[in-house]
Amino acid sequence: MEKKALGRGLDALLPVAAPAPVKPAAESQDVLDIELDHILPNRFQPRRDFPEDELEQLADSLRQNGLLQPIVVRRKGDGLYELISGERRWRAAELAGLGTIKALVRNCSDDEAMALALIENLQRDDLNPMETAHAYHRMATEFGMTQDVIAQRVGRERSSVANLLRLLHLPEEVQQMVAAGSLSTGHAKVLLAVHGGEAQVRLAREIVDRQWSVRESEKRVAAQARDKRPTRGRAQPSAFQDLEARLQKKLGTKVVIEQAGTGGRIVVHYFSPQEQERLLDILLG
Known part of the structure; x- marks a missing residue:
């Protein structure tokens, strides 16, 4: 269901209430050749890791085949533009030594720019779970979006948004394991049931070392809970x-x-x- 929702495209996912007025074609479909040094990075980019080897491969492709899909930017004034989506292509174009890059210029607000950047990465499966969780968190804290609104904007179920946001309650070491792929989101959800950050880290390390499945991890957590009395002072x-x-x-x-x-x-x-x-x-x- 989620993949199908994402397949509707970026424009179909942005409106939450009434559709915005239709913009003139010249304004909404303006494709320009823009100098690379006139483009600023996206402040709302949810992706945090840009592996150098992947950028080099993309740069080689740009040298041989050119840019197959324009990046998306918005005007910032003084002849400058801010990236909305396509940061990998922009970085690779710099590595390839290109002077300009084709860009689709859109007029959009900060929250729309962030949603577009997140949606593009979700469509490409470019984000790890923690990057997505941090993006959802920024949408909630910086733009006051509820989980329902976030879910509508990115074409996901509200439960999916809520579950990923819960991962931010895990200790930093555990979050890094999830970001690196050592722990799956299923394992991370199991760890949320464990009380105390130190206990979560210990169990996370054991899961990685012993290569436990999610099912086996659940059994271990349940067994530990049976062996311990309820924490003093904590309500049932x-x-x-x-x-x-x-x-x-x-x-x-x-x-x-x-x-x-x-x-x-x-x-x-x-x-x-x-x-x-x-x-x-x-x-x-």
């Missing part, structure tokens, strides 16, 4: 599960309720200075 999931879910939906981030005697505390997580400011605005009115 059934006690506050519904309230935590409601708070998480309201605030758009992880919320944990901990009980200690007749009191307790509500822990609200944030993952960047921008998200801290967003949460403070909500909580302080």
Whole structure:
């Protein structure tokens, strides 16, 4: 279902509410030869890794065959343009020693530019799960998009968006394993059920070392849970599960309720200075 949704193309995925007015053909389909040094990198590029060997191969192809598909940019003023999609082609063109590159010029907002960059990479399967998760997180924190809106923009199920965002709660070492492909997203979801970052890292290392399947990893987590008593001071999931879910939906981030005697505390997580400011605005009115 998800692949089919992505196949509808970029233009079909951008609108969330009413369709935007149709732009004149000269404005929306303007293909230009633009000097490479007049193009700025995409601030919203979700892909973080550009292997040098892949860029060299693409550069060789550009030298021999030319550019088969224009990059997409938007105007920034003073004769400059900002990339929306096609950063690999732009980087490879520089390696190939080209002076200019064909580019489709579009007029779009920041959130549309970010959605376009993410969608292109999703269509090409260019992103690892953590890159996609960080892109979803930026769409939520920088543009205030809900998980439902993100799902509509990128043509994915809301559950898929929610599951990837949860990976950002894992320790950095585990996230790096997922990004490198040592751990699958299935393994990562299993680790989310383990309490404590140190315990998650230990189990992640063991999964990699022993090459456990997702099923075997689930069995190990279940066995460990049976051998341990519930963590002191932490409410049982059934006690506050519904309230935590409601708070998480309201605030758009992880919320944990901990009980200690007749009191307790509500822990609200944030993952960047921008998200801290967003949460403070909500909580302080």
